[in-house]
Amino acid sequence: MTVTDTPADAGQRPRRDLRQLVGYTLVGGSGVALDLTAFALLHNVLGWHEQLANGVGTTLGITNNFVLNALFTFGRRDRLALRLVRFYAVGLAGIALTFGLLWLFAGRLGADPNLVKAASLPLVLAVQFLLNRKWSFA
Template sequence: MKEKIGNIVKQKSFRQLVKYGMVGVVGLAIDMGVYYLLVRKLSVHYPFSSFISKMLGGNMSVGMLDILISNIISSTLAIINNFLLNSYFTFKVTDKKLKRFASFASIAIMGMVISSMLLTLFIGVMKIDDMLSKVFAICIVAAIQFGINKFFTFKQG
């Protein structure tokens, strides 16, 4: 049993998963920290939220739009951080930076869309605390993104 566990730990993919997780924790701290500041501490209200709400026929509250915009801002900062750390630390792939960033950002944008939908579901429908909802959404999205980034964005060769 020890030998099997030792073999798993020695595998490159396992080490990458652990590093990806470490980078993810740093990104999570940035994402949650900025989100907390914008939503809870500063209660930021974006001047264009009411305009967007009106465009949506009032079907989404200004407060929910403020939360979603704060989510986009905090996620974007974490995405930039995570791309850099994953490039140099996790996958050690630093060529074709612009192409790889475009791929990483595209996957991250899909993640933001999924995250925003999950936040709308968790907060707006299920009435779960916004911070707890953010953690749930990040965990779900991170699991999906690891596989996609490993096999596409940071694929070597």
């Protein structure tokens, strides 16, 4: 409980936290669908290198997720420019994490880049939710 919370406010926090996590996950699902579709199209159909396809797909997902999270999940429409910069910084951290996983598992160990990309998503989602909640939309 923070200094300004009343006992009633503190009792509502777990419900709000769960609602935000569920909303973030649903919004994230739409971003993941956009990201994976773009990745598959660019890498598998157009023959782009997996790192370039990952960067473009992830950027599309980040943009989608920022708009939807600002409107629905966190309901924060103030300081949008600052929030967007922070959200993209968190998104870049996710790209870096995925790049590293692709480099290691696909580039060095020969795993299928599509499987590596898909398998990286839960870890990236968890890290980004925490960072966005505590920093981008605080």
